[in-house]
Amino acid sequence: MKKLFKIIGLALATVLFLAVCAAAFVQVRGIPNYDPPKLPAQKVAITPERVLQGEKIAMSMCADCHLDKKTGGLTGRHVDDLPAEFGKLYSANITQHPEMGIGNWTDEELIGLFRTGIGRDGRFRVVMPTFVHMADEDIYSIVAFLRSDNPLVRPQAVASHPQEPSFLAKALTHTVMKPTPLPTKPISVPPATDQVKLGRYLVTARYLCYDCHSQDFKTNNIMEPEKSGGYLGGGNRFVTKTGQTILSRNLTPDPETGIGDWSEQQFVQAVKYGQSPTGPLQAPMPKFSVISDEEAKAMYAYLKTIPAIKNATPEDGAAANPVASR
Ligand code: HEC
Ligand code: HEC
Known part of the structure; x- marks a missing residue:
């Protein structure tokens, strides 16, 4: 009997030790880095149709998180509509500013981020949804819009705020909030008839x-x-x-x-x-x-x-x- 208690005690101590190690690992390592997605170099053709479609998608899908009403552009803001358990998270400046925005990102770097959540620097972007099932044409339209002369994306020198994720948010990026894979085949928008x-x-x-x-x-x-x-x-x-x-x-x-x-x-x-x-x-x-x-x-x-x-x-x-x- 005594021996059994000893074994249970040892097992519990081991579990506790491993849990502490895992927590320390998450705390120290923070949000993980990955190899940036590898996409062939490409230049998305900017057509009026794409800019229009991209604007529609951006107004519905990006502006709520990235628009700062004070700057009138997609310069980023504190994403304050998430429960406090995730910490303080800030969307980035995605205007055409070369250093502070995405002016220097290539089209394949942008597409890689939208598909996988991993930035050109390998850092995983938290909270930002990944558009893993989005049609290729819709993705190109978003890129075309970001490159367009729309006032929302005109270059603005506003620095993006660093992230202040909670322990939970950090832990989630090691468990459920993970990068998504690049699509393996072309994706198209289903026809309106279906x-x-x-x-x-x-x-x-x-x-x-x-x-x-x-x-x-x-x-x-x-x-x-x-x-x-x-x-x-x-x-x-x-x-x-x-x-x-x-x-x-x-x-x-x-x-x-x-x-x-x-x-x-x-x-x-x-x-x-x-x-x-x-x-x-x-x-x-x-x-x-x-x-x-x-x-x-x-x-x-x-x-x-x-x-x-x-x-x-x-x-x-x-x-x-x-x-x-x-
Ligand atoms: C960012 C999160 C978010 C997204 C994305 C979102 N919704 Fe909502 N939706 C909400 C919240 C929160 C409410 C409740 C609002 C309230 O209580 O006033 C809501 C309410 C609704 C309602 C009202 C339902 C009712 O019973 O009154 C409908 C309909 C709806 N959403 C449809 C959609 C559709 C369709 C989409 C996609 C095209 C969508 N929502 C995308 C967060 C979201
Ligand atoms: C739920 C809020 C949310 C939505 C919706 C969203 N984003 Fe983001 N986005 C973020 C946050 C937060 C970051 C910064 C994350 C980080 O630095 O870890 C970010 C980062 C980015 C970046 C990287 C910029 C950089 O310099 O690192 C780009 C590009 C981007 N978003 C574009 C878009 C586009 C385009 C859309 C719409 C198709 C969109 N986002 C929708 C929250 C959002």
């Missing part, structure tokens, strides 16, 4: 609705979005401008807690203009006002086909303080 397929593309690849609208960033599955915990059932936590916690909402076809009882028109209103049948929607829900009605309708058609999840959020009458109820 509404459900196009909708799935918009929700999982271009506008990444699932990223915010599933249960928790920590249980999202970037490679296979449908395998994310509570896929599109809402409940992911954010912080509003006034410091209140809000939850993303249930977009599955459950009639009581999801959008099963919504009309197509109600959905378009909510997504494009932030008007839900229950009232105006707050940030960080982006206003996708520049997307077309066809795109919003395609997303509605797709969302009607996914498995329903019963998950009530505050507007359905669930506890208003989700942190306390966890």
Whole structure:
């Protein structure tokens, strides 16, 4: 018996020792570095169509994090709508300034970052989503927009703020928040005639609705979005401008807690203009006002086909303080 206790004691001590070592490793090593992605040298042709499409994507997908209202450009800001558990994270200056922005990045370096999350210096960019399933043409359009004469990206000498990640954020970059692989084959946008397929593309690849609208960033599955915990059932936590916690909402076809009882028109209103049948929607829900009605309708058609999840959020009458109820 005594011997058994000794063995258990030793085993516990070993586990504790390993846990301390792992924590020290994460704390010291911080956010990991990787080999920068290797893409062939390329020059994205800047066409008016691409600049227009890139502007649409950037207004929907980049401006909320990168726009500083004071500079009127994509000069970066404190991303303060994430829960405090991630620490203080700052988006970067992505204007054309050669030193302080991305003026000196090559097209392949930009594309490599968008696909994998790894910068030209090998540093993994935290929080910034990776666009691993985005169509090649959409990626080229973002690059064309960043190179365009749009006032949002005109060179501005504003230094990017260094990151102040929490221990949790650092630990996550060693476990779940990892770089994504470069695509192995060409990716194209599904045709508008296949509404459900196009909708799935918009929700999982271009506008990444699932990223915010599933249960928790920590249980999202970037490679296979449908395998994310509570896929599109809402409940992911954010912080509003006034410091209140809000939850993303249930977009599955459950009639009581999801959008099963919504009309197509109600959905378009909510997504494009932030008007839900229950009232105006707050940030960080982006206003996708520049997307077309066809795109919003395609997303509605797709969302009607996914498995329903019963998950009530505050507007359905669930506890208003989700942190306390966890
Ligand atoms: C959720 C917020 C968020 C969104 C959305 C986002 N970014 Fe970022 N981005 C960041 C943060 C934070 C960093 C800095 C990360 C770091 O330094 O570790 C960053 C860094 C970058 C960088 C690297 C700049 C540098 O000098 O290191 C580029 C380029 C970039 N973002 C472009 C984009 C584009 C283009 C989009 C839209 C397609 C976009 N981002 C969407 C948060 C975001
Ligand atoms: C940055 C995170 C984020 C992204 C990206 C995002 N949402 Fe949201 N969304 C939210 C939050 C948070 C709310 C709740 C807002 C509130 O409570 O006022 C919300 C609310 C909604 C609602 C209202 C639902 C209801 O029951 O009232 C709809 C519809 C919606 N989002 C659709 C979408 C679609 C479609 C996309 C992608 C095109 C998307 N969202 C992308 C965070 C996000």
